[in-house]
Every structure is written in structure tokens, then in C-alpha cells.
Amino acid sequence: MKRRKYYDVPEDNVITLRNVYKSYTKGTPALDGISLDIREGEFVFITGDSGSGKSTLIKLLLRELEATSGYINVLGYDLGTLKHRKIPKFRRNLGIVFQDFRLLENRNVFDNVAFAQLVLQVPKYQIKRNVPDILKTVGLADKYRSKAEELSGGEQQRVALARALVNKPLILLADEPTGNLDANNAWEIMDLLEQINEQGTTVLVVTHNLEFIEKMHKRVIRMNQGVIVEDEEGGIYDDERY
Amino acid sequence: MRGISYAIGQGIKNLFRNKWYTFASIATITACLFLFSLFFAVIINFQNMLQTAEESVSVTAFFQPGVTEEDILNLRVGLEEREEVANVEYVSADQAWAEFSADFAEYADIYTENPLADSANLVIYLKDVSKQGQLVDYLNGLEMVRDVNYSEIAADTLSGMNSVIGYVSVGLFIILFANSIFLISNTVIAGIAVRKNEINIMKYIGATDAFVRGPFIVEGILIGLVGSLIPLVIIYYVYNAAVDFVTGRFAILSSMLTFIPTKELFHYLIPLSIVLGVGIGFIGSALTTRRHIHV
Structure with missing residues (x-):
């Protein structure tokens, strides 16, 4: 039996990766020995070209995939030894937003957000209280009866964000959340993410958009061919260098 | 819930x-x-x-002359204990004659004595016809048994x-x-x-x-x-x-x-x-x- 190596996890880390490899087939690995520390309450951009390993990283953090080797600890859960039946409980600490929104068609805004609470079997009276609250936060309080497909892209993403936030996650993972939006809507979403972060949620945003990176002055992790090539606090991102 | x-x-x-x-x-x-x-x-x-x-399929055992009614009734008790046997009916010589007479009255009048004196028999009904062979073998192996009547084709x-x-x-x-x-x-x-x-x-x-x-x-x-x-x-x-x-x-x-x-x-x-x-x-x-x- 392969012996697992245990690492010291710094106390305020919410995400810790040590020497993480992930390969799908023999050949170039999708992640090639990544080590990373993300502390509680951070706002982190993850950027890089297609195929740089960003999506694989997100999937590993969600425990949708397992690392080929290395150590991943998220919120105290050692994902390498996490039992299958404990995965749902682990995921309840995370919120996730995708580029394509992934809302439930034919259901209204309220039902889409309430769905996240329904799945966790939150009592109905609490759902009735929580959903309007979170819709207010994302600025959609008056649209709760609209069908998802009747909304604009920006509004749909805000519904998705409300759905990710309604269960009060400790970490929010946003995979290209503005990829399908125009500049104005994209900035609205970014402002929301920043607000959420200010309230204490750790936020990881995968993005290609250099404008956010340059203007928001957050930590930037740049990936290339499965390795981290740059990890800068304050978002000083020198595109010329790459 | x-x-x-x-x-x-x-x-x-x-x-x-x-x-x-x-x-x-x-x-x-x-x-x-x-x-x-x-x-x-x-x-x-x-x-x-x-x-x-199947329930109507039966095996009839006839006995050697001189076998007493008591012997036959003892055998009946033994047969009833066998697992393939559903039930056993005893037909005495008098009963056999009475049945024959009832069916064929015109012939019966010829006789003054019971011509079926040695025809006391046991009619054995089976639970499982596939075991008819075993039962027939057993009966044939008994000294007191003169003849066994059965229909192999029906059972098979x-x-x-x-x-x-x-x-x-x-x-x-x-x-x-x-x-x-x-x-x-x-x-x-x-x-x-x-x-x-x-x-x-x-x-x-x-x-x-x-x-x-x-x-x-x-x-x-x-x-x-x-x-x-x-x-x-x-x-x-x-x-x-x-x-x-x-x-x-x-x-x-x-x-x-x-x-x-x-x-x-x-x-x-x-x-x-x-x-x-x-x-x-x-x-x-x-x-x-x-x-x-x-x-």
C-alpha cells in the first residue's frame, strides 16, 4: 500500500495543495506538481490559456476529480482520503458559478435559488426567508417570478450567483463567470463577487479578462501547461513577460 | 422524511x-x-x-393366494407412510366382486361362489407420479404380492x-x-x-x-x-x-x-x-x- 505523506496545513489556509499531479492519460499531465496556499477571506484570480490546467484545478477542488498524486486539503478535508459518501457534506461548504449559468429552465428565479436549499432539505419556512434575502443581495428582488430564460445574461448569472450563495458557502468558485457577458454586466458581477468577498467568503475566480486583473488589484495566479508560473499579490500582472 | x-x-x-x-x-x-x-x-x-x-393415476397390488386380510392391512399401513404415497384404498375380495357384479350383472349371475376370491387388492394413489417406478419395484419385491397393475405411459x-x-x-x-x-x-x-x-x-x-x-x-x-x-x-x-x-x-x-x-x-x-x-x-x-x- 502506498503511504500517504501528510503535510502541515497553515492554520488560516482554506485551500492547500502540495505537489499535486493530475494526468488523464499517459503524456503531458494536466497539472504538473502544483503547490498552493489560499488563506481564508482571500480574493484570488486564476488565469492562463486554455489547457493550462485551470479547469482541472477547479474540478480537483470540488472533488469532482481525484489527483493522480499529491496532497489537497480544502477546509480541513483531505480530499485524497475523503470517503465517497462524505463528498456531499464537503461540497456544501463550496459555492460554484459557471460561465454558462446552468439555471433550471422552465422554472422561475425563486425556484432556481430555492432549489439549492431544497436539495439540502432546508425547511420551507427558512427557504421562504432566505431566498428573498439573497435575491436582494444580487439585485433581483423584484424579478423572483420571472422565468430564467426571460432574463438577460447578466441577470441569469446573478441568479446563478444567488443560488451559489444561498447556502452560505465558505468558498465561492467562479469558473469564467463573465465569459458570456458584455462589459457592463461583467463588471456588475465582479462588483458583486467583491462584495461577497468583503463579507468574509473566500472567492476564487477563473478568468481570461485582464481588465479585471489589472483594475481590481487582487492576488493573481497564472497557470501555463499545468504549472503555476506566476503568483502575485495585488494583481500586478505583466502580460509582456509571457 | x-x-x-x-x-x-x-x-x-x-x-x-x-x-x-x-x-x-x-x-x-x-x-x-x-x-x-x-x-x-x-x-x-x-x-x-x-x-x-395425476391424482387419478393409481397402482393396484394383487396378492398371493393364502395372504390374509390382516397381512394386507398391515402392508397398507406401511405403504401409507411412504412419502410418494397420497392414500391407499383396500378392496376386499367381496367388494371387488360386488363392484364387478354391479357393472356386469349378466355375467355375475353365472357364479355361485365369488370367483374373485383371491382378488383382494390395494389401490395406491400417488402424490408424485414420477416416483411410480420406485413404488412398483418395492411392491414387486414383496413375496406376498402376486401382481402389480400400473400404467407406465400415463405416469411418464x-x-x-x-x-x-x-x-x-x-x-x-x-x-x-x-x-x-x-x-x-x-x-x-x-x-x-x-x-x-x-x-x-x-x-x-x-x-x-x-x-x-x-x-x-x-x-x-x-x-x-x-x-x-x-x-x-x-x-x-x-x-x-x-x-x-x-x-x-x-x-x-x-x-x-x-x-x-x-x-x-x-x-x-x-x-x-x-x-x-x-x-x-x-x-x-x-x-x-x-x-x-x-x-
């Missing part, structure tokens, strides 16, 4: 969301269980008729038919069962494909396996349940009509055609059909969701 009510609610909604798949699945399960029930009705009646026929034919029916029913049952599971499985796969987005979201939010699979399993069970009730209704009418038709048309064979009453048939068929329908629905959807939904 809320998980269960959610699964039931969603399971019912799923039935209506995928109307055509639901309809197709119910129709195929109905068809399968209709065939099964029809087959069951035929088999159970056939077996009933066979059993009636009946036990042969019995085993053929057994094999055919098991074979047909397996085919119908596997077919139904396959069909339910396809419906559930279609349902999963339709709701792929929803399932993915549930997984990311942190829904448990059981929570995600529950509605599909409820859906499968409901399809199975409805699919088992429809053929019962059809069979009820078909069976009554068939029995009326056959007994009316072939009245001449009425002594052989002993049909099981509808009530008795449904006493077995209702629970069997429901258990099968629900079982097929449950197994089909449980297996499919296990294979196709990974948290």
Missing part, C-alpha cells in the same frame, strides 16, 4: 415531464406483464388439470409434461423479466439525459447520492406499479371470456377441463404481478442510476 417526500413529489413530476418515455415504459411493462400473466393463467390451469389427472407422460412446463415457465419468465428491466433502464437513462443539468447542479450543491437517485427510483417504481395493474384488468376480462368460450365450445371435455376460478387465480396473480412490476421498476431504475449518476 423531507427527502422521501421530495423524491416522491419529483418522481411523480418526472412521469409527466417525460410523458412519452413514461407512456412507452408503461406500455412495454404492461405488455410484458400481460404476457406473463396470460402465461401464468395458462400454466396454473394446465397444472391444475395435470394434478387432477404426466411427469414429463410437468417438467417441460416447469422449464418453459422459468425460461419465459427470465426473458420477460430481463426485457422489462432493459426497457425500464432505457426510460431512466432518457430521464437522466433530460435532467442532466439538474443532476449536475444537485451534485455541486452537495446533494447525497440517495437524494439524487430517489426521484428516479420512485419514477421506476410508479411505472412498474401502473404497468402491473393494467394487465391485471385486461387479464380479468380475457380470462373470464376465455373460460366461457372453452367450456362452451368443448363441453365434451368438461371432465378434463377443470379451470381455476377467477377469484383463486387472482389471489395469486394480483400480488405476483404487483411485486414483479414494482420489482422490475425498482431494480431497473436502481441499477441504471447507480451506473449513470456519479456524485
